[in-house]
Amino acid sequence: MNKKNIIKRSTCFLLVSILLFSNVYVAFAASSPTQYATVYSHDYSYFNAAVSLGTGARAYVSVQNDDGTGGIAAGYMGGNAKLYNSNGIISKSTGMQYTDDYVVGWAWYTNYATWSGTYYAKSQVAFYNGDGYDKFDVNKSPSVSYSSSKSNTQMTEELAISEYKINENGEKYGSELYADICGELPDLILAEGKNGEIGYVRNIDLNPDPKTIEEAIALNKITEIPLYSSDGKTVIGTFEFSRSSGIH
Structure with a gap:
């Protein structure tokens, strides 16, 4: 498999005004450089961005088929947009979603975080x-900031810890951001529940591994997964896959 690592798109900052419910909000978007991959003889490009708006902060991820053939079959492209806060906690995620129609490009958007x-x-x-x-x-x-009257007192300085912890069951837990340092994902990933609880989701739940196109498209129907304490057994809430999608 030939992977193209040439960066075509430089980091950009986009300032736009959006008219919403008769109020003008200023949106600030910060995107990553475009990346490239060749898989199964198809060429792709992809990037993600964080957006701050008057209603909150959100993330989106965009994928595109670059074959020049006009599109690609359903289930060939997937994306999981993830929004993190500065403590390395996953605040919002779309869950891994796959295209369910013949398209050239697609994007998946998380809902807004309002803390x-x-x-x-x-x-x-x-x-x-x-x-x-x-x-x-x-x-x-790049990061974006959002200011409101709401704050979550359960947020912790998780990133002050530079390695995964291990629970009594031998499972590693911590921020998904440690993967670059530790060389692997933890079994339990630090996340924020839909009611603001801070806990952990299982790696296999957040990052499933389908083997067929049918299995992949079926994942589009999953709307939430359990949120655990660090023991990986005690359920303390749910992590909601909040999302919308469309052509980007």
């Missing part, structure tokens, strides 16, 4: 390889 804070996107994409999917981590976007 005051600093946020950035670091997503994942997947492309069908004939016998499953090749997954690629998208480069971290």
Whole structure:
């Protein structure tokens, strides 16, 4: 498999005004450089971005087929947009979603995080390889800030810890951001529940590994997964896959 690592798109900052409910909000978007991959004889490009708007902060991830053939079959491209706060906690995620129609390009958007804070996107994409999917981590976007009267007192300085912890069951837990340092993802990934609880989601739940196009498209129907304490057994809430999607 030939992977193109040439960076075509420089980091950009986009300032736009959006008219919403008769109020003008200023949106600030910070995107990662475009990355490239060739999988199963198809060429792809992808990037992600964090966006701050008057209603909150969100992330999106965009994928595109660059074959020049006008599009690609359903299930060949997938993306999981992830919005992190400055403590390395996943605040919002779309879950891994796959195209369910013949398209050239597609984007998946998280819902808005409404706590005051600093946020950035670091997503994942997947492309069908004939016998499953090749997954690629998208480069971290520059950060954006969002200010409101709401704050979450459960947020912790998790990133002050430079390695995974291990629970009594031998499972590693911590921020997904440690993967670059530790060389692997933890079994339990630090995340924010839909009611603001801070806990952990299982790696296999957040990052499933479908083997067929049918299995991949079926993942589009999953809307939430359990949120655990660090023991990986006690359920303390749910992590909601909040999303919308469309042509980008």
